[in-house]
Amino acid sequence: MNELKKLEKILNYTFIDLKNLKEALTHKSSKFNYNNERLEFLGDAVMDLIVGEYLFKKFKKTNEGDMSKLRAALVNEKSFANMAKNLHLGEFVYISTAEENNGGREKPSILSDVFEAVMGAIYLESGLEKVREIAIRVLEECYPKIDLLNLAKDYKTSLQEITQSNLGVTPTYELVRSFGPDHKKEFEIALFINNTEISRAIANSKKEAQQKAAKIALEKIKH
Numbered sequence: 709m710n711e712l713k714k715l716e717k718i719l720n721y722t723f724i725d726l727k728n729l730k731e732a733l734t735h736k737s738s739k740f741n742y743n744n745e746r747l748e749f750l751g752d753a754v755m756d757l758i759v760g761e762y763l764f765k766k767f768k769k770t771n772e773g774d775m776s777k778l779r780a781a782l783v784n785e786k787s788f789a790n791m792a793k794n795l796h797l798g799e800f801v802y803i804s805t806a807e808e809n810n811g812g813r814e815k816p817s818i819l820s821d822v823f824e825a826v827m828g829a830i831y832l833e834s835g836l837e838k839v840r841e842i843a844i845r846v847l848e849e850c851y852p853k854i855d856l857l858n859l860a861k862d863y864k865t866s867l868q869e870i871t872q873s874n875l876g877v878t879p880t881y882e883l884v885r886s887f888g889p890d891h892k893k894e895f896e897i898a899l900f901i902n903n904t905e906i907s908r909a910i911a912n913s914k915k916e917a918q919q920k921a922a923k924i925a926l927e928k929i930k931h
Contacts (some may be wrong), residue, residue, distance in 0.1 A: 715800050719826070721842060724833045727835070732825035733797070735818055737804035745827035751828030752783075758840050759783050762847070763910065773846065781859035785820040785913075791846045792819035809890055810872065816912070829875070864921035870929060877902055881918045897921050 712729055716722050723729045728747075736743040756814040759782050763775050770778075781787065791810065792798065798813035801822050812818050831839040851859065864879075871877055897909045897917035909920030 711800060711878040714870035715795075715818050716798075718795055719830075719842060720845075721722040721834075721838070722829060725827070728829040728833060729865055730802075730825070731825035732829040733801050733822060735803045735807065735812070735822070737812070738800065745930060747832075748821045749828070750822075750831065751824030751826070754827055754831045754836070754839060755788070755824060755843060756783050758836075758843050759847070760842060761840075765917050766924075776860055777862060777865075778854065779911065780849065780862070781856070785816050786886035787850075788820035788823045790850050791843075794846050795823070795826075797822050812891075813874045825881065863926055867922045867926050867929075870899055870926075875902065879906075879922070881921065883914065899925050901925070 712723075712726050730746050731742055732747050734740050734743050736745060748762045748828050756779075759779055760775075763770075763778050763782075763856070767775060767778070775866075776891035782875060798819055801811045801818060803818065806820075827839050827843055831844060848854075867879055871879055880900045882898050882900065884898050886893055886895045888894045892912075894910055894912060895914045896908060897914060897920075897922040899907045899909075899918070908920045909917045909924060910918055911917035
């Protein structure tokens with residue numbers, strides 16, 4: 709219980725019922741008869757709204773397309789994992805021994821999920837205003853420079869714009885293979901332009917591998 713009080717201090721929020729915090733911190737690998745998946749679902753929706761509203765107010769002259777890119781750069785696993793690290797959530801999450809031995813406390817997927825779940829739990833207890841206050845504070849600590857240049861590095865979109873403009877075609881991505889244990893699976897993606905393979909990349913998710921392959925392709929085009 710003292711550990712939960714320590715986390716409350718980091719969050720600068722005192723839970724009305726500590727059971728809500730404990731549930732938010734409980735990964736499905738744990739031996740408890742509950743986990744944080746439902747709170748994660750809620751927290752994801754809450755963060756999408758909070759970040760969207762934040763960008764709408766911050767960038768008064770930015771068009772919808774660019775705001776969507778910024779939101780996509782902030783509302784994702786990597787970004788939420790960074791925010792979770794800012795709050796040291798990995799130290800508090802309840803995971804199985806096997807998951808812990810596999811570096812679970814540092815996994816972006818677990819950290820992202822627990823961050824969403826904690827935000828969902830705070831929302832349930834105290835509403836949107838309180839969770840917005842906490843979320844924006846953490847967001848600005850993690851991302852002091854929020855703009856397209858620093859955040860929206862969407863290599864797939866950049867590559868597609870170039871290939872459509874110059875060649876009239878869209879790059880295609882094919883899964884070459886997936887390998888590794890379920891808790892640490894990796895994916896290899898090949899990128900093709902006009903049925904010619906241009907690049908390959910490996911990452912922990914298909915989307916990330918596609919972005920990496922697109923980045924490599926862009927570098928090849930530039931040189």
